Amino acid sequence: MNISLTFIIALKALRVNALRSVLTMLGVIIGVAAVIALVSIGTGAQDKIVGQIEALGSNLLIIVNASSRDSGARMGAGSKLSLTTEDVDAIANEKQLITIASPTIHTKGQVISGNFNWSTDIIGANKSFFIARDWSIAEGRFFNELENNSSAKIGILGKTVVDNISPNNSPVGTLIRVNRVPIKVIGALEPKGQSADGKDQDDIIIIPMQTVQKRILGSNKRARPNMVHVIWVKVINSSRMSEAEERIKEILRKQHKIRPGKEDDFKIHNLEEIRNTVSQSIGVFTLLLGAVASIALVVGGIGIMNIMLVSVTERTKEIGLRMALGAKRKDILMQFIIESITLSLIGGFIGIIFGMIVSYLISKTAGWPTTIDINSIIIAFFFSAAIGIIFGAYPARKASLLDPIDALRFE
Amino acid sequence: MELIKLSNLSKTYQIGQNEVEALKNVDLKIQDGEFVAIMGPSGSGKSTLMNLLGCLDKPSKGEYVLDQNIISELDSNKLAEIRNKKIGFVFQNFNLLARTTAIENVEIPLIYSGLNFKERELKAKKKLDLVGLKDRIDHKPNQLSGGQQQRVAIARALVNEPVVVLADEPTGALDSKTGEEIMSIFQRLNKSGITIILVTHEIDVASHAKRVITFKDGVIIEDKKKN
Numbered sequence A: 001m002n003i004s005l006t007f008i009i010a011l012k013a014l015r016v017n018a019l020r021s022v023l024t025m026l027g028v029i030i031g032v033a034a035v036i037a038l039v040s041i042g043t044g045a046q047d048k049i050v051g052q053i054e055a056l057g058s059n060l061l062i063i064v065n066a067s068s069r070d071s072g073a074r075m076g077a078g079s080k081l082s083l084t085t086e087d088v089d090a091i092a093n094e095k096q097l098i099t100i101a102s103p104t105i106h107t108k109g110q111v112i113s114g115n116f117n118w119s120t121d122i123i124g125a126n127k128s129f130f131i132a133r134d135w136s137i138a139e140g141r142f143f144n145e146l147e148n149n150s151s152a153k154i155g156i157l158g159k160t161v162v163d164n165i166s167p168n169n170s171p172v173g174t175l176i177r178v179n180r181v182p183i184k185v186i187g188a189l190e191p192k193g194q195s196a197d198g199k200d201q202d203d204i205i206i207i208p209m210q211t212v213q214k215r216i217l218g219s220n221k222r223a224r225p226n227m228v229h230v231i232w233v234k235v236i237n238s239s240r241m242s243e244a245e246e247r248i249k250e251i252l253r254k255q256h257k258i259r260p261g262k263e264d265d266f267k268i269h270n271l272e273e274i275r276n277t278v279s280q281s282i283g284v285f286t287l288l289l290g291a292v293a294s295i296a297l298v299v300g301g302i303g304i305m306n307i308m309l310v311s312v313t314e315r316t317k318e319i320g321l322r323m324a325l326g327a328k329r330k331d332i333l334m335q336f337i338i339e340s341i342t343l344s345l346i347g348g349f350i351g352i353i354f355g356m357i358v359s360y361l362i363s364k365t366a367g368w369p370t371t372i373d374i375n376s377i378i379i380a381f382f383f384s385a386a387i388g389i390i391f392g393a394y395p396a397r398k399a400s401l402l403d404p405i406d407a408l409r410f411e
Numbered sequence B: 001m002e003l004i005k006l007s008n009l010s011k012t013y014q015i016g017q018n019e020v021e022a023l024k025n026v027d028l029k030i031q032d033g034e035f036v037a038i039m040g041p042s043g044s045g046k047s048t049l050m051n052l053l054g055c056l057d058k059p060s061k062g063e064y065v066l067d068q069n070i071i072s073e074l075d076s077n078k079l080a081e082i083r084n085k086k087i088g089f090v091f092q093n094f095n096l097l098a099r100t101t102a103i104e105n106v107e108i109p110l111i112y113s114g115l116n117f118k119e120r121e122l123k124a125k126k127k128l129d130l131v132g133l134k135d136r137i138d139h140k141p142n143q144l145s146g147g148q149q150q151r152v153a154i155a156r157a158l159v160n161e162p163v164v165v166l167a168d169e170p171t172g173a174l175d176s177k178t179g180e181e182i183m184s185i186f187q188r189l190n191k192s193g194i195t196i197i198l199v200t201h202e203i204d205v206a207s208h209a210k211r212v213i214t215f216k217d218g219v220i221i222e223d224k225k226k227n
């Protein structure tokens, strides 16, 4: 007796009680839809955060002072700044590994333009910084060579700053004040959006490093002429990130004369590594969501088992007849298993479509990013087939073990 | 040729503490091509005998040989095969599958013999034609009269060319005129060489058979052959 014929018999049997079959499927439909939708939320979040990390710049190593926090913008009392422009030059010398090593210094400040007033992050940078961070200009221009090496009073604004100090017209060409220093705006940056830790990357003004050093931090006692808060290093390609990290570590330890066994006075963030870690931890979270949703799937399976048991009882006489006409126990077993697999697979199929719709609606209404992964569809499909087999097995076995005479005599 | 041989066959049912001996040491031989009617009062063991002959049940004691197969020794798969290939059942209440057309009902035994769609259709049509239902093949049981339903059941019993047709009170649920029609079909089938064993408690029905065996309390009390 072949499978396709058994399948046809199963479909017929299910059609006889169409409403009951649909209601039974509903459990699987909801279960599968929940798995698809919730996993799509998890995967969507993962894609978004990974995207944000990648937006920081590709093949990037970020080197900060060990005692300073984050990008060096907030420094605790007594934190000592070990990174210097000499370090930058030493790193930049590793030409076979590194394309760019770009230093920045960071501070906070008040930006004033006419009646507008905005507090933002000030970054002192060289023009290579924009390349290191894959940052493109929306309007105006980057620093030129001369401005780069002098303390020109010019600046480039991030989108948020533009929106807050010059909401109605282009800021390019206007004169603003940054911590009371007059600065001419020469450009505005393309927006990068939020970073993975929720920081607005566009709330920023970028000014030549020397300008920040001499004119804006000038009054600060701790400002040394060669100090650097962050070094942005672009590695030649993503497969050599760890190698570059090791090499830089060596260089800096030598530069800083750190004796073996002593701790580093700097810290290297490997974006590739961070991305993998974050991606992994969200992956675990997604798995958890999927696991919770699959409880609904199991409940759906129990629904199938319940209905299959009813069906076996109702059709006892049919089973007896089929046995009298030559059905073997395994034929009866197959008939009922295929019937429950059909139920769960149709349910699974509808559930997948339903889940995709729900996922789409969530991203539309709640604004969450959702990504439907082909894997979750495949898994949901096989999972529902498995549900059909597992929860159909007991009723089917019960049917196949009926005594033909008792079954025939059943009313 | 000897088709059926029962030797010292007994069947005992256990109901709680009580034992019911439905058949007691029955010895019986039936030749190929016979038309046998089994008679006897209710509870005399006729159906029990039919179930054993039909390989639906196993004897408590004794031996049953059908067409050279020692049935008492076979496992459930082998028995299913014997039922499928060698035995045709006709039941009192027809036992057709509801919501299933006449031809699909007739095809069921062929499904379990592993025949493909074309072969099944061909054979089923031929047997429905044989019982005079050529123009009813797509009717469902609830669209057929009792006599027609029983004829579908007979077609189903014949479809796999069995060595014996077993009919337990095949006219029991029919009026006497329709019963006669069914009996004339059986008679015709027997003339064409098919062995038929049927249970009845109506003399009229039994009169169609060539041999009448009468049971009482699980034993044969009379075995009469007509010439």
Ligand SMILES: Nc1ncnc2c1ncn2[C@@H]1O[C@H](COP(=O)(O)OP(=O)(O)O)[C@@H](O)[C@H]1O
Residues within 6 Å of the ligand: B013, B014, B015, B020, B021, B022, B040, B041, B042, B043, B044, B045, B046, B047, B048, B049
């Ligand atoms: N499944 C069963 N369980 C217990 N007793 C049974 C069963 N089937 C039949 N019997 C008993 O066996 C005897 C013969 O029954 P049966 O063969 O059905 O008689 P008949 O068909 O001649 O009326 C009866 O006493 C009946 O009660």
Ligand SMILES: [Mg+2]
Residues within 6 Å of the ligand: B046, B047, B048
């Ligand atoms: Mg009876």
